[in-house]
Amino acid sequence: MSRNTRINALLLLAVAALAVLPLVLGLGDHKEEPFAGADAEAETAITEIEPDYEPWFSPLHEPPSGEVESALFALQAALGAGVLAYYFGLRRGRRQGEERASAASGAAAAPGDAPEGD
Amino acid sequence: MHIAEGFLPPAHAIAWGVASAPFVVHGVRSLTREVREHPESTLLLGASGAFTFVLSALKLPSVTGSCSHPTGTGLGAILFRPPIMAVLGTITLLFQALLLAHGGLTTLGANVFSMAIVGPWAGYGVYRLLRRWDVPLMVTVFFGAFVADLSTYCVTSVQLALAFPDPSSGFLGALGKFGSIFAVTQIPLAVSEGLLTVIVMRLLVQSSKGELTRLGVLLTRTGERKQEAVAR
Known part of the structure; x- marks a missing residue:
């Protein structure tokens, strides 16, 4: 393996480690639904702040x-x-x-x- | 960072749309000019768009126990300047809004503003600043991509806090709430995005020297000599 390839492989390994470590360390264990999407959590936060808020438009097409x-x-x-x-x-x-x-x-x-x- | 369909009040949705539109129009002009004057850059433009496609589809676990995704806009902003990224980012967001019900048409303006405008400009600004200080290329690329990613999520937090201020603690209280959901989750992902962008840039330096020199990412021979002279 050339030096260049080795550096790229190490960088990729670091990315993989960053993704896997939260799972291995169980950082989602304190949550009701571990590792849910942040976007969905934001929707929940909106309904907490403004319980009456109703989305006024729904997606034209939604995956079934x-x-x-x-x-x-x-x-x-x-x-x-x-x-x-x-x-x-x-x-x-x-x-x-x-x-x-x-x-x-x-x-x-x-x-x-x-x-x-x- | 995708604000879901219908989750911004109409006035906010329209305002962000109006704010984003000129950037996208200007971006389309820059893109057509780039393709007309340098048809050979079409491939690399496609690759930059493709990078955003891949990265914004990658939902990764983060330290907060939730998942989020990088944006991939730093690379294109560094290569082709931010206006062009406004177009490529908008295309990605449209794809997700129409096919995946991820994000939405009414919130497209706000999402474009965070991911396709502020992110690329902030990342590009940091990249240029660090280059001026003669920081090594790959370090500038890392921080450019890191900032493009993280700033996108900060803007989303501000957008939501403006639309939904907390009844008791107001705008700042809501900003803290949305910031803890988005920005904190995003820090390790922004590091990942920085590293991935460095990998792609390293591959580009190997494979597309001429192209990178024309785009000003790699310095010309004389520029290098000048830098060496300064270093001595």
Whole structure:
């Protein structure tokens, strides 16, 4: 593993640790519903402050179940990850192609001068 | 940070919509100009939008015992400046409002203001400030993304406290309440977002040197020499 890859792996590991530690340490245990969404908690806080508040508009389309909702969230993440992977794959391929092309033209210009490979 | 559909009184919903609209319009103009003048940047623009898509779908557990998600807006703000991020962030929020019932159309203006306007500008401001002090690139990227993420959630707390002041302790009391839900939860997530943004920036430095130099993220050779000279 190159030094660069190792640093990236360590950074990823830190992100994973930040996500897993609250679960392992049981930081949600004091709650009725551990690890609920902060957005939903804010809705609860609103109804605490103003018990009479009624949302005056409801979503045009609502996922029919929690499963469908998580599927759509997964779709959103997959779309984004797909585009990112396409970008980096394309860049890598282009760079390799350019390197190969310049190596080939270098070899063609001076045959026998610099044999390819080590 | 998604204020749910119908959860802002109409006057607030309209006011935030009016406040956000000019930024988004200006952003659309910057985006079309960028694509027209530099068609080669379309791919990287797509990648920046994609980063926001991924990160805002990732709901992660936090120290407060609740879950929240990063925003992913720091990267695009650093690469393409905040106006363009206003558009990419709005697209993400629209997708979530329409398909996931996450956020909403009536609260779109408020959500755009926090995630697609204040977040990117605050993150970009910190990034520029740190760069001026010759802080290493990856450190500036980390803090840029960290601030973009955290400031978004602070704005959401302010928006909700303005709409729902506490009957006894008023605006400040409500701000404390919403702040403890959003801002405190968000601190470790903002660290995660900073680290993820650094990873992507490191990959970009490897793969897209030319692009980053044109965007001014990487300094040109002469700039580097100048910096070295100053360091000596």
